[in-house]
Amino acid sequence: MPRIAYFGPSGTFTEMALARFESAGAFEGQVERVAAPSQGAALDLIRAGEVEGAVVPIESSVEGSIAATLDSLALGARLQIVAETELEVTFSILARPGTERADVRLLAAYPVAAGQVREWVARELPDAAYYTSTSNAAAAEDVQAGKADAAVSTVLAGERLGLATLAAGVADHDQAVTRFVLVTAPRTAPPATGADRTSVVLELTNEPGSLMRAFAEFSTRGIDLTRIESRPTRTGMGAYRFYLDCVGHIDDSAVAEALKALHRSAPRIRYLGSWPAFAKPGAPPPPDTDAALWLSQLRKGVADR
Amino acid sequence: MPRIAYFGPSGTFTEMALARFESAGAFEGQVERVAAPSQGAALDLIRAGEVEGAVVPIESSVEGSIAATLDSLALGARLQIVAETELEVTFSILARPGTERADVRLLAAYPVAAGQVREWVARELPDAAYYTSTSNAAAAEDVQAGKADAAVSTVLAGERLGLATLAAGVADHDQAVTRFVLVTAPRTAPPATGADRTSVVLELTNEPGSLMRAFAEFSTRGIDLTRIESRPTRTGMGAYRFYLDCVGHIDDSAVAEALKALHRSAPRIRYLGSWPAFAKPGAPPPPDTDAALWLSQLRKGVADR
Amino acid sequence: MPRIAYFGPSGTFTEMALARFESAGAFEGQVERVAAPSQGAALDLIRAGEVEGAVVPIESSVEGSIAATLDSLALGARLQIVAETELEVTFSILARPGTERADVRLLAAYPVAAGQVREWVARELPDAAYYTSTSNAAAAEDVQAGKADAAVSTVLAGERLGLATLAAGVADHDQAVTRFVLVTAPRTAPPATGADRTSVVLELTNEPGSLMRAFAEFSTRGIDLTRIESRPTRTGMGAYRFYLDCVGHIDDSAVAEALKALHRSAPRIRYLGSWPAFAKPGAPPPPDTDAALWLSQLRKGVADR
């Protein structure tokens, strides 16, 4: 029975994403779910050999990339993303039975969630201060434990803990979506499907043009970059690490060539995996078949046009 | 007496940055300091005509860009950055007199600050949960009001409120530095100094290569990009807004040409200003003098080489 | 009465091109035509102040660029192209009256012309050897002087010298066209028409990528290169001079910016002029009006989007 970590505790959106991966047949047989207190902790369980995989959130359509996940993927031993799913994110406002909206003075929330309901809270719970919970499910636990009056949490957490729902479907922005990834130890990537995503982390020299040259390795090969995220390396103002997602698979020769070119020119590159995209991510890179056949014929000396 | 807003309340690092701008002679005469509850609120006071300027944090060497500041600069009426300063950031852990470290169960912190002391807190205050304050100074006020046991805050806030200092100089990372900017209504930029920074916000079409072409407008003109930040536009997964800083001034012809080229090609570009950099930001763009003289002679028909 | 040199003697296609410029109103009043023995000699008459302009062929759709013209424009004092025209080129085979095709043993031809009738001559005058004449008109004179049996020449030359026409409209390739330019001393370019051509000569450093960077100065500004010609500098194998034509005018700001950028980066650049194209040369560079207005407003501090 594979052990799979997730950013817990039980009741988080991440656990819901793990359930999605299970229904989609990502694992053989029944899975043992292992809750971890943070994204980094979930990934470290793979590095420690205690689980075979981990599910973590990586990007929100509202808040952008999840920094804790990116930083943990960039540092420590290399791990590999092998699958993704996306969930529409709306929150339940949970409280102990008997609590009214007007009673809410302290509202437990995971900061990412707080960022997605701020307008609703300012309007509907104007007297509420925020208590920082470590996840959406932990916010519900914090309410059950009496640390706060209400929680920005999930349907699943409310059901598990028997809390009352003050409001459901809460979200400042329509179509707030979060992407979750399934991460494992390094392995051969799942086969290319024609609608794949490949992700790398780059550190570049501090010369003018180095970033532009790195991007050109993709664009000149007809590869579409779908995400560009810069994060400070924490080694001083102005030093960045870049997280790049492109359309395509490491077995697509255009992508393989771009990776090799970056390996030659960038001080540091880490490959985070190639996997099937949840939704069609854009046009795939141009196929190599004809050109490779032509090249191999030239090398053999076959007469051609 | 100019009225200048800052991200308050009194005692924040931002107020310390405002004091720096005052000592550096950024204003004529005495300034009336106006505390605002958020970065966006401080900037909106300019838009409402209630203040002549505002000081807000824009980037941390540890946490990266300050999203609330960037988003407020990108949206609403255009404002303009006219000056910057940088402060080394270390925190004071403040409590009501008589509180011991072992008593701290609930620790008030502004989330950006929490991110910069997380390791110290895990080690030194292992039982503490976080209470979300709206600024570093507000965290001290929350302690004074009894909402939390201790605060991650500033020396200045401790002095003003008469709180005790449980620890001083707290920071997980050495050399944590935050950059603050002075923002005004649109105006002519301060004169070029040879060590200037220019900032723009870009929205690009979703075509492959559009970002690379935008960057090429800088690199082909010898302009060094010093910051590239992507933030979701909140209109759907994969839609980004880019915040770019480059070395140079709108009066440098290379920068002026790059801005014009982006205005022609990008669906949306907003200029956020040109101002003297706090520290030398990199090599300035190549001067235009010789080339412009040559061109004007060609246009007049002067014989030359 | 302006004196205009042309690549002569009387009866060349170049004289026909000069007549075209006259009918098109390129000159004020009657022109005094001055035949010169070569393209370089015609251009040197301008440099010596003996003529006000010169007409020379610059490019053939069959033979490519006319090296003698390009080299003379690249070296010596700078001259400027101010107008162009194109002529369809077919040849007359001329002989002294009484000569039959079967009698032709020695065929006088200007080498460029020989290249354009080689197939016809091999088929129709299989026994003919070539005598090298210094122009198409000179070939007819050489026949009149008895130096050769027949000439590859022009209708005009046949009429002037009273020679018989063995064949007319001779050309190996359909639609052989030659472009002629009117050259003067440096002056202000004729006003932009929206369908202009600008020409430069470049010498580049021998670094990888220097040529590609030079071309990028055009392409990143949306300027279409219509001719790229490399010629050895005669200073050693592998040293080239590049002749580039682009769509646009020195008063188009995109072209002006590209010229300035090349002046900064190339060891040597010579501007050969901007003039109206004979046929629409391609899409003009993007206009600057909106972008320039936007930039000037930013500089003044006008509030904008």
Next chain:
Amino acid sequence: MPRIAYFGPSGTFTEMALARFESAGAFEGQVERVAAPSQGAALDLIRAGEVEGAVVPIESSVEGSIAATLDSLALGARLQIVAETELEVTFSILARPGTERADVRLLAAYPVAAGQVREWVARELPDAAYYTSTSNAAAAEDVQAGKADAAVSTVLAGERLGLATLAAGVADHDQAVTRFVLVTAPRTAPPATGADRTSVVLELTNEPGSLMRAFAEFSTRGIDLTRIESRPTRTGMGAYRFYLDCVGHIDDSAVAEALKALHRSAPRIRYLGSWPAFAKPGAPPPPDTDAALWLSQLRKGVADR
């Protein structure tokens, strides 16, 4: 005994180049030399299966590329360049015994040679007109046959025909060098040496930027272009074919990738071969070994940095 064609007749510089290839051990055993009347005719003998190879001039440091050779390589069945050599080129002025310089009225010359002695002839034989010979050796034969008074020719031709030498070592430019290539039917290229040249012919779409994109396929892979030659396709003004030489070998992965990329994007590309350069042609493209190893490990799922 291999039959090798050359641009003849006997006595040309090309025959001297063929002798060089023989001494350098390019052939097994004794060679049967087959004179051909033109560069194209020499190459067509390979296509007809009548010879195993051909030696032709391809580029002069004074006159640039030899158009007849390039055009014959670009059209008809594909052939392949397998070796090169370079000869310093100075001419002998040959005449029948008894002829004085003052007697020379008609000077037989191959046009490429005429271009390289024009200044010397204008100064030393001011009364001479040119007779067009089909090669440097043919010029000597034309003098022997009485068709001209003197010939611009080679030492070798003078010896063979017993002509007198009016002047030796004649050349307008110091260090005039001509490159000759040995061409065969398509075959596997000679092994990479680290100082190789690869040559292609390209036809491009008539879009702005298509040439720049083609060049970028080389420059972004660190490949140095050493020759760029444009020749009209003879299908109309402004339609060009490009002859590109780069440093490197088809077995260098950077070169292989560039060829494949051009095959994908260019309407027509013809590979003309990879062969050892006569003199060191520039820095070779970056090696692929490390990057290829890294990629293959990623594909296998080996853990790495």
